[in-house]
Amino acid sequence: MQSPIMAQQREDSTSSEMRHDWLADRWVIMAPQRSARPNDYVIGPTRELDNANCPFCVGHEDCTPAAVATYKHACHHGSSQANHQASCLDLWSVRVVPNKFPAVNSNRKSLVESASFPVPVETAESHASAIDLFQRRDLTGGHEVIIESPQHLHSISQLNRESARLVFTAYRDRLRHWLDARGLAYGVVFKNVGLDAGASLVHTHSQLIATDILPADIARATERMELFENKESACLFCRMAEDELDHMVRIVEQTPNFIAFCPFASRFPSMVTILPTNHQPRFQTLSESELEQLSWLTHRMVRRIEHCYPDAAYNFIIHTAPNRLHRPDSFHWRIELFPRITKVAGFEWGSDCYINPLAPETAAAALRAAGV
Amino acid sequence: MQSPIMAQQREDSTSSEMRHDWLADRWVIMAPQRSARPNDYVIGPTRELDNANCPFCVGHEDCTPAAVATYKHACHHGSSQANHQASCLDLWSVRVVPNKFPAVNSNRKSLVESASFPVPVETAESHASAIDLFQRRDLTGGHEVIIESPQHLHSISQLNRESARLVFTAYRDRLRHWLDARGLAYGVVFKNVGLDAGASLVHTHSQLIATDILPADIARATERMELFENKESACLFCRMAEDELDHMVRIVEQTPNFIAFCPFASRFPSMVTILPTNHQPRFQTLSESELEQLSWLTHRMVRRIEHCYPDAAYNFIIHTAPNRLHRPDSFHWRIELFPRITKVAGFEWGSDCYINPLAPETAAAALRAAGV
Numbered sequence: 001m002q003s004p005i006m007a008q009q010r011e012d013s014t015s016s017e018m019r020h021d022w023l024a025d026r027w028v029i030m031a032p033q034r035s036a037r038p039n040d041y042v043i044g045p046t047r048e049l050d051n052a053n054c055p056f057c058v059g060h061e062d063c064t065p066a067a068v069a070t071y072k073h074a075c076h077h078g079s080s081q082a083n084h085q086a087s088c089l090d091l092w093s094v095r096v097v098p099n100k101f102p103a104v105n106s107n108r109k110s111l112v113e114s115a116s117f118p119v120p121v122e123t124a125e126s127h128a129s130a131i132d133l134f135q136r137r138d139l140t141g142g143h144e145v146i147i148e149s150p151q152h153l154h155s156i157s158q159l160n161r162e163s164a165r166l167v168f169t170a171y172r173d174r175l176r177h178w179l180d181a182r183g184l185a186y187g188v189v190f191k192n193v194g195l196d197a198g199a200s201l202v203h204t205h206s207q208l209i210a211t212d213i214l215p216a217d218i219a220r221a222t223e224r225m226e227l228f229e230n231k232e233s234a235c236l237f238c239r240m241a242e243d244e245l246d247h248m249v250r251i252v253e254q255t256p257n258f259i260a261f262c263p264f265a266s267r268f269p270s271m272v273t274i275l276p277t278n279h280q281p282r283f284q285t286l287s288e289s290e291l292e293q294l295s296w297l298t299h300r301m302v303r304r305i306e307h308c309y310p311d312a313a314y315n316f317i318i319h320t321a322p323n324r325l326h327r328p329d330s331f332h333w334r335i336e337l338f339p340r341i342t343k344v345a346g347f348e349w350g351s352d353c354y355i356n357p358l359a360p361e362t363a364a365a366a367l368r369a370a371g372v
Numbered sequence: 373m374q375s376p377i378m379a380q381q382r383e384d385s386t387s388s389e390m391r392h393d394w395l396a397d398r399w400v401i402m403a404p405q406r407s408a409r410p411n412d413y414v415i416g417p418t419r420e421l422d423n424a425n426c427p428f429c430v431g432h433e434d435c436t437p438a439a440v441a442t443y444k445h446a447c448h449h450g451s452s453q454a455n456h457q458a459s460c461l462d463l464w465s466v467r468v469v470p471n472k473f474p475a476v477n478s479n480r481k482s483l484v485e486s487a488s489f490p491v492p493v494e495t496a497e498s499h500a501s502a503i504d505l506f507q508r509r510d511l512t513g514g515h516e517v518i519i520e521s522p523q524h525l526h527s528i529s530q531l532n533r534e535s536a537r538l539v540f541t542a543y544r545d546r547l548r549h550w551l552d553a554r555g556l557a558y559g560v561v562f563k564n565v566g567l568d569a570g571a572s573l574v575h576t577h578s579q580l581i582a583t584d585i586l587p588a589d590i591a592r593a594t595e596r597m598e599l600f601e602n603k604e605s606a607c608l609f610c611r612m613a614e615d616e617l618d619h620m621v622r623i624v625e626q627t628p629n630f631i632a633f634c635p636f637a638s639r640f641p642s643m644v645t646i647l648p649t650n651h652q653p654r655f656q657t658l659s660e661s662e663l664e665q666l667s668w669l670t671h672r673m674v675r676r677i678e679h680c681y682p683d684a685a686y687n688f689i690i691h692t693a694p695n696r697l698h699r700p701d702s703f704h705w706r707i708e709l710f711p712r713i714t715k716v717a718g719f720e721w722g723s724d725c726y727i728n729p730l731a732p733e734t735a736a737a738a739l740r741a742a743g744v
Contacts, residue, residue: 015477016474016475016476016477016511017508017509017510017511018508018509018510018511018585019506019507019508020507020508020509022503022505022507024588025588026587026588026589027509027585027587027588029475029476029511031474031475031476033473033474034473034474034475036473037472037473037572038427038572038573039421039572039573040420040421040423040426040571040572040573040574040575041418041419041420041421041567041571041572041574042418042419042420042421043418043567046413046414046415047413047414048412048413048414049411049412049413049414051412054412055410100409101405101406101408101409102388102403102405103388103401103403103406103719103727104388104401104403105387105388130603130604131394131600131603131604133394133608133611133612133615133636134391134615134636135391135392135394136389136390136391136392137389137390137392137399138389138390139388139389139390139401186723188719188722188723190717190718190719190721190722191718192717192718195413195415195715196715197715197717197718198714198715198716198717198718198720199412199413199717200409200410200411200412200413201410201411201412202412202413203412207718207719209719211725213390213399215398215399215723215724215725216396216397216398216399216724216725217398217723217724217725218723218724228503231502231503232502232503236505239505240505243505243506264505264506315717315718315721316718317718317719317721317722319722336721336722338721342570343567343568343569343570344570344716345562345564345569345570345571345687346562346563346564346569346570346579346687346688346689347475347560347562347579347581347689348570349562349687349689349708349710350560350562350689350691350708351558351560351587351589351590352587352588352589352590353583353587353588353589355475
């Protein structure tokens, strides 16, 4: 809460306004004056355990399930680590393994066979009810970990350009596997860095979850994209990219094929959206050159965030078109990236209405100014 | 993540299932096997600043805006604090003040007058578009702090029975003020305790936010309650209470007028819902005796949570019927209470699909077993 970026907006910030997030159809409260609140808490340093037993480090491959894919480049220079020579001998630069503690089941298994819940299957039959308040279903799909370096690095920003490209290549390939080859309903790549972002391991990694069901929120978002297209004969995010480039107040960077900007109705401070400026429904169709451009743009955006908020936890999420959509071409893929510098509190959990103490325009200016 | 309650379910927990939250129309992933994940982080102790300057302590009343309401009982015994004699002289036991850093504006003020956002009002007129992606609105309403004790206590569980009752009386009165007298669209009482729950001050307090707009998520929830009533000729939460009392696997406590239980599709571990068993749309209509029963039940539930998770941050939220509903009587008020023991990560932010590593049945058993 006590960041220099937020402090700089306090002087002229005296009131709130609401901004509409058209995609989520949700109003966000922008309340810059909230950043001047006093604070009783001094956060103790989060210590990291000795990494001698890190299951993601090179040499510990037997601590994880066997790899489903590995990526290697000619000579791996690490990230200015001392053991440069040693790393050139590594067998992999990026390694994809099934999650040892998956959130989804890889085999279809009926609830009757599963012994994980010590309760009988409940029904509402006593009411002869049409609605079952105790509905359950099995969940099948995939849950994978993309280990981004053989070395014990802690952020994607420590990778070199070639390694970053390989990580994004792995994202593309694994989304192709689960969405295109296996045909699952939904697939998402996400990254949790730091305790506050939900990470449990320090070693730089991302995850992919693919499910046989489309989450309700994603279904709603795709419906909103279709609605926009119906009404405007244009894609929502193509329009947004165009408008942001017109206004130039929230753009952080532009490359030949992408823009990175702080969205107008950001629900978190310093949230960044990365979009292809040309319409692309699926991340998986990225060309090699786009992939290289995107991976390095994302790398730079993480560095900008880390410059503004040293040691901040962060998440990113790759939204690509799910399967089984009525009109899959209405979807525009994108990356959402955000540092975790405020806590979500009771009001937000109760109303799904977010209070953001940092104007996206101020956030974008600070991210632009950050040297990378 | 490393709690004894979660550990005890690991043995027989090998797979995930999804459970449908009918109200939110959202599937939650129950993944008890996730609680066995290794963890690299050792959380440093969060230190609290010296409380000599706490703006909520007795004697510091001039650090906050003037009180809009105060409550006092005949002889205030504090909570077994040494300064019992002194506290009997206090002028108040509970004090309600406007939030000094409000998320909402108390006076209607046009955006043009407000100098808080250093950007011109943007329009999408260049597209002659029907949809404005940069829609803003002013936000008026109230944001109040309910200071629950003149002493520097940190949890509602440290109040005595009479003080707890006065706190809940303040909740009722202030909701009456904003929703019934002032007629605002939406009002919510919530409590953030601890850094991870979004608190910035330690001194035990709650907040009330009232807005002139109904948050989208609340509008959706009220529509779901109306839909249930249309289909079943019954109230969703009356039915749920009945079913939970039938099944008896997730009930933690029952009193003459209320039940406290861990909801079937809890999105967080050890989440508790407190419901009146008789249909009541509005919290504000609670009688004195119900208020006393409820405040002490909530107090006990917080103590049970603190017994299971010592020092855990927690939130609670009072959902009462908003105004301007098509059918306000379909609403059933309730309290949601949950410790903040897991972090919300990229997957959840990306999909609004929650992964809960603790079965509500296990959570309820542990909460029941906790001595209070």
